[in-house]
Amino acid sequence: MKVFSGLKVSPVTKTFSPQIIHKTNNENAEKSGKRDSIFISDEARARLGDWRERSANMIESLMEKRQKVQEAKSNLIERTLGAGEELSTIKEQLGAFDEQIAEIEGQMAAIEAQKREREQREKEEKQQAAAESQEKSESVQLTSLLQFVQSLEQVNALKQVKVPLENAHRRLKTEMKNDMERGTFSESKAKKIEELAGRMRSLDSAMHNQIRKAQESSNDMNEKASVEEEQEG
Numbered sequence: 001m002k003v004f005s006g007l008k009v010s011p012v013t014k015t016f017s018p019q020i021i022h023k024t025n026n027e028n029a030e031k032s033g034k035r036d037s038i039f040i041s042d043e044a045r046a047r048l049g050d051w052r053e054r055s056a057n058m059i060e061s062l063m064e065k066r067q068k069v070q071e072a073k074s075n076l077i078e079r080t081l082g083a084g085e086e087l088s089t090i091k092e093q094l095g096a097f098d099e100q101i102a103e104i105e106g107q108m109a110a111i112e113a114q115k116r117e118r119e120q121r122e123k124e125e126k127q128q129a130a131a132e133s134q135e136k137s138e139s140v141q142l143t144s145l146l147q148f149v150q151s152l153e154q155v156n157a158l159k160q161v162k163v164p165l166e167n168a169h170r171r172l173k174t175e176m177k178n179d180m181e182r183g184t185f186s187e188s189k190a191k192k193i194e195e196l197a198g199r200m201r202s203l204d205s206a207m208h209n210q211i212r213k214a215q216e217s218s219n220d221m222n223e224k225a226s227v228e229e230e231q232e233g
Contacts (some may be wrong), residue, residue, distance in 0.1 A: 059108055066104045070097075073094060073098075140220075147214075147217040154207075158210070162204075175189060
């Protein structure tokens, strides 16, 4: 710190009043406190833009304000020592400066705390959304898998129904062929053969539909698995 020796002190410097400075500093601190309270109010936050940008701007503004108060404090100390006076004579003013600095730093800490709280809340919301999305995806995959299994079960069940029909159809056709070779024709056997053929065609159509559903379910599962792999990547 610079100490100026041999410096003439003006009457203004000699009659420098700690009480007046303290009052002025307190008034400034009070005004500053009110102004900063407006900056971080809910109404102001609602009017301004992105909260991250707002927080950064408020922190920057408060840092500039703290720097000015610190410079004012340093200037006062330099003037006092340059005038050959003791720092104890400006103890009250220095205390007022320290109070302003502490108040500004408290406001900065409050903004940082709000910022951390907001970030934590957003992080938890993202995690919740991701968990819900994962749960939904797993549910859809499970549904697709169940549909795939059910379709295959339906195909197997239809095959089991079709086997005795095929056997009966084949047997009647053989009998019909033998009858024709003997010169006889059984109308009832011909109708039965046609009936069995119709039922087998219906079963084939049902099996085709179930196989198509199983294929669609399999495609859905493969597609969802590919999307999840891309997201994880």
